[in-house]
Amino acid sequence: MSIRPVAHEFFAGGGLAGIGLSGDFDIGFANDMDAMKAAAFRANHPQVPFHQGDVWDLGSLELPGRPDLCWASSPCQDVSLAGARGGLEARRSGAFWGFWRLMQGLEAQGRAPRLIVLENVVGLLSSGGGADFAAVCWAMTELGYVVGALEIDAALWLPQSRPRLFVVAMKDAQGPSTAGPRTPFHSPRLIAAQAALPDAVRRRWRWWSLTPPPLRNLDLASVLAPDAACDWFDAPRAEALLSLLAPLHRQKLEAVAASGERRIGAAYRRVRREGDGKHQRLELRFDGLAGCLRTPAGGSSRQYVVAAEQGRVRIRYLTAREAARLMGLPDDYRLPARESAGLKLTGDAVAVPVVRTLSQELLRPALTAAARAA
Ligand SMILES: C[S@@+](CC[C@H](N)C(=O)[O-])C[C@H]1O[C@@H](n2cnc3c(N)ncnc32)[C@H](O)[C@@H]1O
Incomplete structure (x- = not known):
């Protein structure tokens, strides 16, 4: 029987988040609505239960077990997250809220994950004049989580400039944090966005701590055919x-x-x-x-x-294979046969070593510290 923690991977695309997590977590479930991504996911992770379809069509009762982590790489077009505030007609306006509905369902069933990660473009910090970022953080704190975020550029690990935002929420878990913001992962724009959050959310804010990796020794030429x-x-x-x-x-x-x-x-x-x-x-x-x-x-x-x-x-x-290397994928990763599909899959994805570092330094230690404290 597995004693490793379990992660569910939402908006899984080609499954790169799961690959980054796989040293520390078993992937218990994944979801994506895109047929090409679903085929690539299944080709690379045949053992993972995969739901192909709109996240809004999933019910929390369909999610297996009690996941320790729910990871959501919700689509960038979602940056306008007004759906949270828009009532019924706005139901489909933000896939993130389709995911969040599932987290609320798990909470109601006593199966809420101790860790939730939302990966998105850095534009989430400023879209809607900051209201979208505030809505996400507010939703997380309202469900009993403490919340923090990191802006991480994959260029610290890989020869690709790829800044992304990672919002990390925890409850009954103790991730390493610092008293205040630290470079490089607490960027000036993140610090400004945090300062603009409502007081009630700021009281539940954490500056998650992550150590930058040693100097990158790969350059673009080194991943080319x-x-x-x-x-x-x-x-x-x-x-x-x-x-x-x-x-x-x-x-x-x-x-x-x-x-x-x-x-x-x-x-x-x-x-x-x-x-x-x-x-x-x-x-x-x-x-x-x-x-x-x-x-x-x-x-x-x-x-x-x-x-x-x-x-x-x-x-x-x-090429798509070179793009896959720029995302930190190994060469045995099975890309779709069509070059354009491979480029779409990799262009949408999260960089594997960034997820691996978050997993090793923040997520897994948070669960371990909580287990020790229990
Ligand atoms: C930014 S990509 C995430 C890719 C993934 N993290 C990876 O590494 O490959 C967003 C994904 O969300 C999927 N998606 C968008 N809207 C969705 C929805 N309403 N329900 C389920 N999946 C959706 C897209 O097909 C896309 O693969």
């Missing part, structure tokens, strides 16, 4: 893209090319407002990091790899 195995764009296509460089980015590329060394960068096409019009621009970075992976919605949101070497500049798309 060998040049010869890649589909580089032909010269006219590369030229067309380079013609979109804004002056500052052109200077950056010229400086890199002039160095003579092989340099690897990443780029996105963006639409920028300049003067009185909108322009397509190619924006480059050569700081060893990829830009934040995004869900591909049209060509402009696909990330490019740019290689400058001996005066020559080559460009290609970042």
